[in-house]
Amino acid sequence: MSNAKPTMETYIEMSPRVFEENLTRVDALVGGLVERYARRGLRDLRFVASGSSYNSCVAARPFAERVLGVRVDVFTPSRYLDELERLDVTASDAFEVFVSQSGCSTNIIEAVCAARSRGHETVALTGNVEADLRDEVDAIFEYGVGNETVGFVTMGVLTLMEFIALFSLATAEALGAIDGDGRSAWMGRLSEVPDMHREMQRRAHALMDADREVFLTPGHAFMCGAGAAYGIALEGALKWQETLKAPAIALEPEEYIHGPNMQLTPRSTAFFLDPCLAPGRTHEIYRATRAVTDHAYLLACYGIEDGDANAICLERDVEPEVAPFVLLPAVQVFAGRAMRELGCEPCHPLFDRFEQVVSCKTADYEEICKEKLAQAGFAE
Incomplete structure (x- = not known):
């Protein structure tokens, strides 16, 4: 087992290869979510995400809207909770997807629980299908990031954007929003990425x-x-x-x-x-x-x-x-x-005081991170 842990730069370099691999397994990657969405035909999409996952959804939103021809919204969990009652009146038919790469984000889990309490279908995207989030949703899908072991989400940004793009293309063709030639043209553009x-x-x-x-x-x-x-x-x-x-x-x-x-x-x-x-x-x-x-x-x-x-x-x-x-x-x-x-990865020594009062992850997050490192072949 090596002591040389991967860094953010490791995952930047790996990202194009993983992107290419995901292009070869589109149906296996996005098929489950396509089937869930397609049950009631084309309708608006609503992503609920935080941090880098939120940014990924915002970045992929124009692609999804152009391909699907529907409205795509991206909410932070806090905004979602604030507006949930109004959304049930003004946009009740939207298909919701809750996103957390770690599967341990407490704000996403809170949003999922609120949605479920109001009778919503709860579907999640994650990089870790074994995390706590799985116990709170109707369906959970891994979006192709694999085992990213750094705390600074890196490869997860690109692969989440890719997943949303591939999901949009597969769904659009399945529901007649684009034809096979149109999908192939977009896939050709993605293959150049x-x-x-x-x-x-x-x-x-x-x-x-x-x-x-x-x-x-x-x-x-x-x-x-x-x-x-x-x-x-x-x-x-x-x-x-x-x-x-x-x-x-x-x-x-x-x-x-x-x-x-x-x-x-x-x-x-x-x-x-x-x-x-x-x-x-x-x-x-x-x-x-x-x-x-x-x-x-x-x-x-x-x-x-x-x-x-x-x-x-x-x-x-x-x-x-x-x-x-x-x-x-x-x-x-x-x-x-x-x-x-x-050499500025560590936070200020007093930052621990903050995390003793407020945490954004579930209690088992640190243990999950250690397990991910071990699975990747790196010693703690």
Whole structure:
């Protein structure tokens, strides 16, 4: 048994391979959820999730809506509990999916119990079907992440997005929202993701090499993403805070320029994630930010004419709904690598006091984490 535990970077590197493997087993992966959803035909979807799982659902939402042609909502558990009574009046027919990678999130379990008490069908997606969540739901499905053993959800973000996309395609064809050719076209686009993911990883590392002082002096950061990229901006901000212990805020670019941009100084750090097919408003706002600070960065799939050392542009034609899959690894690399090089994974020594008062996981979470490490062949 090895003592070399996997890190966040381990799972970033593994993600494209797991993505490829999941593409070869679509029916086995999503068939159970497709069957559950299809019983009553096309209807709105409602995901209830927290943290990185929430961000994944937000990132995959545009894909699901475009393919299925239905409304897709994403709720945090707190918002879901606050609005549950009203939802039963205004949107009672929505198909609900509760998501927790660990299966130990207390807020998700609370939301499930509330839904069940009101007679809802309770269906869950998780990375651990043996966790406590399984005892509270009507059906539970593993979404293809496998045994991810780091506390900073990494591979789980990409695989949850992939699961939602594959579920949407399979369901849409089964219920006649798209035909076989349409599904094949989208599958072709998804099959290109792993290579672009690897390229984005390489380019992100190169950018960090070039601007090492910036990334190793993390301060407050803006993560700006429009449309389909907003979920990745949310995830980028979350990871910046979790790993580097520095504040970050996720904003749509237009909201960023309506007040938050007034904080800009030459020391500010800002990232702009653009899902569009060509430069537009997000690129323009990025350039405006560069006029104030050299620490502004653009991540996009399209190409740009001027040689910009602060831009990672893959020069690929990528549908906006697929772009989040490609943009994700950059924000993960920035956070995971900087955390390792700075040695800042541990929280402040006094943080234990917080967790003695409030925890977001079930009591057996730590034991489950140890079991996952052992199953993966790593000693505690």
